[in-house]
Amino acid sequence: MHPAYSVIYFTVASGAGYGLLFLLGLQAAFDLLPAHPWSAPASGLFALALVTTGLLSSTLHLGHKLRAWRAVTQWRSSWLSREGVLALIGLPVAVAFLYGMAFQNDAGWWRALGLAVAMLSALTVHATAMIYASLKPIRHWNNPLTVPVYLLLALASGGVADLAIDAAFGDVTLASGLLGLALLAAGIAVKRGYWRSVDAGEAPSSPESATGLGAIGRVRLLERPHTEENYLLKEMGYQVARRHARRLRLVAQVLGFLVPALALAAALMLSGGVLAALALFLALAAMLAGLLVERWLFFAEAKHTVTLYYGAGRV
């Protein structure tokens, strides 16, 4: 599948933003917010920036951007529509939550709202993942681990962002650092499981089933319908060389998980201070870069069944 940069940025940025909002919402609900009064609101603003730039970016690839509002109408059947509805409900709730957190610290209402923020954030990322997971023609996406990968990577990147901003206000606790490490470990474990699953998985469709000619024997393409590219080949025929894919998976794991985990461990040992904050911002930058590579691969490695009509083996 063609990796559209606007969608890659959208899923990584809004994933981290919703992960961060989820953590803030739970921290508020259970009275676990960091001591510094500006630490959590700063995290909240950063999360909102990630989410809104991501959502705006997701509209960039549309053929008719001004009609984007119509996308909220078909929530009964479409995961894309559900994602849009959840995002549009979630934004004002998150803004109200952050307003209460920043300016009405003594009031309790915004702490209760934290639970709603956490739930809406998780549901939005779940809807995003289901857009991909529900597509049967793309085996690499129609996988039981697609949704856990999106949810856990959103949570882990949100967790690292939270730690970095807390560190800037000198507020990193050992417990939150260990939680961050646990999320990173869970993230890489489920992503590696996903890769193992798609590598080992049996491709359900073949040139034989796509043409129905299997009774005669092995089926292979003799000639394409057209000599030049078309929309189908440009959008669905994208393939990354296997050798590059292996290396990029390694890059995604090192940047997305190993570097953040080492930087986080270093920050915990430094126990606060400017150096710890710098280490955590390095962790955040590396993680987001690693996730961009991971998301690019998610598209580039995915094969669509239409390629069976253009000479692909099994898909």
Place this chain on the structure above:
Amino acid sequence: MTSLPDQPAQRRLGLVIDLDTCVGCHACATSCKEWNMGGVAAPLTDLDPYGAKPDGVWFNRVHGFEAGEGGAGRTVHFPRSCLHCENAACVTVCPTGASYKRAEDGIVLVNEDLCIGCKLCSWACPYGAREFDEAEGVMKKCTLCVDRIYNETLAEADRKPACVMACPTGARHFGDLADEGSDVSRLVAARGGFDLMPELDYRPTNKYLPPRMNASPAAVAPTASGEAIRPESKFLQWVDRLFSR
């Protein structure tokens, strides 16, 4: 509304494509392009049509495949277009309601005024039936010539999809596949018509008829040189014997 109709349609209009008689002439594809350039889905934009890399929207594409090996192998011409599936995921994924499946005859269409061009429907179609129109910013697809088949200004004999009208070998048949007594349904039953990628459970309306099997290669008598020469060609067999001495 992009939910599928609650009841299966009373009529399921579609095509039956005979892979035995298709000669791969692309007349269906060009005549489809010609009609639909002026039809409800018009225009079918071409990009760089006279340049080095022409590209454009087509609703029908004719592929060529080889199946089997040696004498038992076949070259099969394979027209590919929208199959108007019963379980049309291209419709249910649409976030705006632009894609819909008609309850009355099962035809899958796009309302281009509602389409935002997100392309998700083309990802959801296993068969590559939908093509995005870059110039118009909307998705386009086969309409089963909905503007021909119900068109009362056309003579009744012409109320068929353009691809069916154009086929010089009669390899394309149009009719109601929900009606067991229809010509197309009887053809499917008699010839063992099949679905494409049945494992994905999209339940296509369109059916394909398999190529008829040739006489098995063993039935061809061995020739003096061991070269494959058809038994009915007495002259070539005589030449073969002459030069094999």
